[in-house]
Each structure stands twice: as structure tokens, then as C-alpha cells.
Amino acid sequence: MTEKAEKIGVSLGKSSLSVARRVSVAPMMDYTDRHCRYFLRLLSPNTLLYTEMLTSAALVRGDGARLLTYDNAEHPVALQLGGSDPKELAVAAKMGEDVGYDEINLNCGCPSDRVQSGRFGACLMGEPELVAECVSAMRAVVSVPVTVKCRIGIEPMPQAADEYEFLRNFIATVHAAGCDVFVVHARKAILKGLSPKENREIPPLKYHVAAALRAEFPKLTFVLNGGIKTVAEVQTHLQTFDGVMIGREAYSNPYLLAQLEQAVFDPSWSLPARELVIQQYADYVRTRLAEGHRLRSMVKHVQGLYAGLPRVRSWRRYLSEGAGQPTAGADLLLDALRIVQAA
Numbered sequence: 001m002t003e004k005a006e007k008i009g010v011s012l013g014k015s016s017l018s019v020a021r022r023v024s025v026a027p028m029m030d031y032t033d034r035h036c037r038y039f040l041r042l043l044s045p046n047t048l049l050y051t052e053m054l055t056s057a058a059l060v061r062g063d064g065a066r067l068l069t070y071d072n073a074e075h076p077v078a079l080q081l082g083g084s085d086p087k088e089l090a091v092a093a094k095m096g097e098d099v100g101y102d103e104i105n106l107n108c109g110c111p112s113d114r115v116q117s118g119r120f121g122a123c124l125m126g127e128p129e130l131v132a133e134c135v136s137a138m139r140a141v142v143s144v145p146v147t148v149k150c151r152i153g154i155e156p157m158p159q160a161a162d163e164y165e166f167l168r169n170f171i172a173t174v175h176a177a178g179c180d181v182f183v184v185h186a187r188k189a190i191l192k193g194l195s196p197k198e199n200r201e202i203p204p205l206k207y208h209v210a211a212a213l214r215a216e217f218p219k220l221t222f223v224l225n226g227g228i229k230t231v232a233e234v235q236t237h238l239q240t241f242d243g244v245m246i247g248r249e250a251y252s253n254p255y256l257l258a259q260l261e262q263a264v265f266d267p268s269w270s271l272p273a274r275e276l277v278i279q280q281y282a283d284y285v286r287t288r289l290a291e292g293h294r295l296r297s298m299v300k301h302v303q304g305l306y307a308g309l310p311r312v313r314s315w316r317r318y319l320s321e322g323a324g325q326p327t328a329g330a331d332l333l334l335d336a337l338r339i340v341q342a343a
Contacts, residue, residue, distance in 0.1 A: 022242075054082065104138055
């Protein structure tokens with residue numbers, strides 16, 4: 001373990017140059033923190049997990065040690081970076097590799113005003129040469145894969161051009177810098193007038209556009225993202241794409257990941273009992289509480305575990321209200337099991 005890793009306090013796993021991408025969980029701000037990722041890993045041994053987007057500035061000039069901390073059980077886990085300064089991104093990428101992340105991903109898909117004001121996220125699709133420079137700078141200092149997450153386009157476009165040609169040029173330019181893996185959210189990003197939530201719902205999904213890329217660049221790896229919610233949909237898209245990335249559905253219905261583990265990775269794998277998952281997560285929560293982490297920030301991630309089953313509203317309410325009690329601890333999770341077990 002490196003001196004830097006010891007300072008950050010992680011137990012390093014081996015970063016793999018060949019990351020399995022058949023199923024992954026999208027990087028989601030305020031959702032896929034270290035606690036969420038640990039919980040999701042209990043449901044699926046092989047799903048590739050992503051951090052929330054972390055800005056290169058926050059890592060390089062802020063508390064990078066705290067922000068990069070994760071648990072060794074999270075592997076395979078990728079670090080998503082936001083930024084547009086090639087030198088700063090290179091430093092941040094190296095920090096991520098040094099502590100054992102399996103992949104470095106550059107965010108070129110987030111449409112929020114705050115992200116745009118920092119000149120990163122989806123607006124970077126309008127500057128493919130800059131993205132290529134960023135990718136090249138990161139690849140020069142790390143041996144783990146450097147990948148890009150993008151949309152199928154942006155609006156307004158920086159110049160009058162055919163929409164597909166704009167997307168094709170972005171992929172070709174960034175690939176020329178050494179990026180072989182693209183996670184494509186099959187919606188355009190509307191840079192003005194829509195909130196991030198609206199940008200996930202209003203622009204129409206155009207899977208055929210992403211499929212056209214897959215056909216035109218057969219040697220590249222394309223992972224499809226956007227609106228995918230069921231095992232059947234995943235299996236259908238895997239006939240065209242190298243992988244599928246699940247977003248909000250993995251949070252609101254996390255047991256889907258267990259079902260995908262069985263359907264996609266290993267048909268002989270036994271689905272875990274939800275109660276056992278909660279018992280294992282309670283042990284984790286107990287350890288993190290002793291380190292000073294807040295109960296509410298950990299309990300919130302399990303509220304969707306019983307989605308679609310009886311008494312799920314009572315389950316969620318009990319956890320939400322109980323996590324705010326000053327004397328509450330990890331046993332809150334175990335106590336909550338009585339609600340769903342009585343159903």
C-alpha cells in the first residue's frame with residue numbers, strides 16, 4: 001500500500017485493466033456515495049459501480065483524501081471526474097489510480113448550470129479537442145482505463161452541423177486521443193431551460209443513435225445509458241451494446257441488481273435474501289458510525305430494497321423517521337425488518 005493510500009485509509013484492491021462492463025450503475029450526485037456503493041455491492045458481486053462525480057479541483061485543491069475514501073469491498077469501482085483542465089485532471093486521475101480505483105471516467109454528460117459554469121459536463125461535447133487533450137493527459141499518467149460518459153448531443157449546438165455528424169466527430173476525436181470506452185446516455189442534453197431532472201426525462205430517448213455509433217465504430221466499447229429499468233430491457237440492449245448502465249432505477253429498486261447478477265453474469269448464482277443484505281449492511285453501518293458518519297446518510301440508501309413488495313411504505317417511513325432520532329443506531333435497520341417480515 002502506498003503512503004498516500006495509507007493516509008486516505010483504504011484497503012487497496014487490484015485495479016484491473018480489463019473491467020467487466022456488462023452491467024454498471026451510473027454516477028449519481030447525492031446518491032452513489034461510498035455507503036450506497038457498499039450496499040449495492042452486497043446485491044451484486046460483478047456490477048461495475050461509479051462514484052459520484054468529483055471535480056478535479058476538489059481533489060487537487062481540497063480534501064482529496066476524504067473524497068476518495070472507499071471500502072475495498074466496492075471493487076470493481078470507477079472514479080468519475082468533472083473538469084476541463086488537462087493538467088489538473090491528470091493529477092486527479094493519478095490520485096484515483098494510486099488509491100486503487102479500477103477506472104477513471106470523464107463526465108461529458110451532466111447538463112446542470114453549476115457544472116456548465118465550471119466549463120465541464122455536457123457542454124464539453126462542444127469542445128471535442130479539449131476533451132481529447134484531457135483524455136490524453138490522464139492516459140499519460142495512469143494505466144487503468146480512461147473512459148468518457150457523454151450524451152448523444154447538446155442543444156444549442158456550438159455550430160450549425162448535422163446532429164449525428166456532431167456526435168460522430170466527438171467520438172472520433174476523443175478516440176484518437178486513446179479513449180476506447182464510451183458510456184452514452186441516449187438523450188440530448190438541453191443546456192438552457194431544463195433542470196438536470198428534466199434533462200433525464202424530457203429529451204426523447206434515441207437508442208438508435210447510440211446503436212449507429214456502435215455499428216460505425218465496431219472496435220470501440222459502447223455502454224448504453226438512459227431509461228433502462230428491467231432485466232428484459234437489459235438483455236435486449238446487450239444484444240447490441242457491450243454493456244448497459246442503470247441509473248435511477250438502481251437506486252429506487254436496488255434488488256434489480258441482484259436479478260441482473262443472476263441473469264447476466266451467473267445463472268447459477270443464488271439471489272440473496274433481502275433480510276441477509278440488511279443484516280450485512282447493518283454491520284457496515286455500525287463500523288462507520290464509530291468513525292463519525294451520520295446514520296441518516298447511510299440508512300437512506302436502503303429504502304428502495306423492498307420496492308414493489310407489501311408494506312414498503314411503512315418500511316421507508318420507519319427508516320426515515322427513526323434515522324433522525326438522536327439515540328438511533330445500526331439496530332434501526334434490524335428493527336425495521338419486522339415491518340416487512342410481518343407482511
